[in-house]
Amino acid sequence: MKALALFSGGLDSLLAMKLIINQGIEVIALHFVTPLSNFDKNKEEILRKKVTELGGQLKIIYLGSDYVQMLKNPRFGYGKNLNPCIDCKILMLKHAARLMEELGASFVITGEVLAQRPKSQHKETLILIEKNAGLAGLLLRPLSAKLLEETFPEKEKWVNRQVLFNFNGRSRNPQFKLADSLGIKNFAWPAGGCLLTISSFCGRVEDLLKHDECTSANLELLKIGRHFRLSKSFKLIVGRNEKENNEILKSAADRDVIFEPLELPGPTGLGKGFANESAKAISSQIIAGYTSKNNGAIKVTIRVFPQASSETVSVAPIDENKLKQFRI
Numbered sequence: 061m062k063a064l065a066l067f068s069g070g071l072d073s074l075l076a077m078k079l080i081i082n083q084g085i086e087v088i089a090l091h092f093v094t095p096l097s098n099f100d101k102n103k104e105e106i107l108r109k110k111v112t113e114l115g116g117q118l119k120i121i122y123l124g125s126d127y128v129q130m131l132k133n134p135r136f137g138y139g140k141n142l143n144p145c146i147d148c149k150i151l152m153l154k155h156a157a158r159l160m161e162e163l164g165a166s167f168v169i170t171g172e173v174l175a176q177r178p179k180s181q182h183k184e185t186l187i188l189i190e191k192n193a194g195l196a197g198l199l200l201r202p203l204s205a206k207l208l209e210e211t212f213p214e215k216e217k218w219v220n221r222q223v224l225f226n227f228n229g230r231s232r233n234p235q236f237k238l239a240d241s242l243g244i245k246n247f248a249w250p251a252g253g254c255l256l257t258i259s260s261f262c263g264r265v266e267d268l269l270k271h272d273e274c275t276s277a278n279l280e281l282l283k284i285g286r287h288f289r290l291s292k293s294f295k296l297i298v299g300r301n302e303k304e305n306n307e308i309l310k311s312a313a314d315r316d317v318i319f320e321p322l323e324l325p326g327p328t329g330l331g332k333g334f335a336n337e338s339a340k341a342i343s344s345q346i347i348a349g350y351t352s353k354n355n356g357a358i359k360v361t362i363r364v365f366p367q368a369s370s371e372t373v374s375v376a377p378i379d380e381n382k383l384k385q386f387r388i
């Protein structure tokens with residue numbers, strides 16, 4: 061018997077997996093990575109280690125255009141910020157449902173806890189999510205199973221319902237006690253929360269949505285640098301350190317405009333969209349504003365990627381108040 065688990069890396073998903081593995085069921089943990097995920101090889105290794113310690117296997121699933129489509133137009137709307145949790149869960153579970161056959165699994169589990177979150181974890185919502193994902197009766201939530209309808213795996217006695225739980229609400233204490241009794245330690249997951257639940261970040265996403273620029277590549281870029289909207293069709297991203305400058309350069313696409321200070325240490329700017337003379341001038345002033353020794357005029361190079369040739373302008377650093385008007 062095999063099950064797939066939605067695996068965020070957090071404690072609840074670890075507990076759900078462990079409860080099912082302890083019943084002699086093989087579990088494949090699915091970790092979904094979106095353009096907004098804070099994910100790299102190091103994090104993948106941490107996750108793989110955790111899953112292996114529990115006795116499961118890890119599979120990473122990358123979501124791209126289908127995630128973007130969902131974010132642009134979530135059927136069940138957004139949460140408190142720009143988090144389309146219901147649609148997001150449905151999307152991940154639809155992927156899990158498709159993978160069941162391919163991986164030979166008979167059901168899916170999640171670490172969801174009834175009423176833990178305001179909108180997406182009410183009983184009716186949990187039912188709505190599993191129906192819309194095509195998993196009615198096949199989605200088991202081990203941490204709250206005793207408060208929910210019996211699922212097919214429980215009815216068929218693949219899983220013993222008696223040793224599952226009835227967790228309900230926002231308190232985390234029952235999970236901590238259970239982790240202790242199951243011998244699960246070091247369960248902190250460094251990824252932090254979903255960026256779409258952080259209001260200060262959502263302004264950047266809102267800007268992309270408003271200007272019809274919401275693509276996987278543009279969402280990826282929201283995680284780095286300072287962002288400035290200079291016109292309806294042009295925005296500038298400015299690196300905050302050498303690492304970001306390099307990442308910005310690596311992400312340049314054809315016809316993007318690259319701004320760099322000449323002969324002085326300073327940030328790299330990536331202009332996306334149609335750069336008219338005014339956008340180029342303001343972008344150069346912004347770059348000059350973040351360049352060291354910025355007394356007086358600064359020379360800034362402007363080149364259209366992937367061309368090697370550039371023009372050089374000499375500009376004064378932008379005024380602080382003017383800068384604020386453009387900041388996203």
Ligand code: SF4
Pocket residue numbers: 143144145146148149254255256257
């Ligand atoms: S918190 Fe973020 S990742 Fe989690 S379901 Fe909501 S939108 Fe998706």
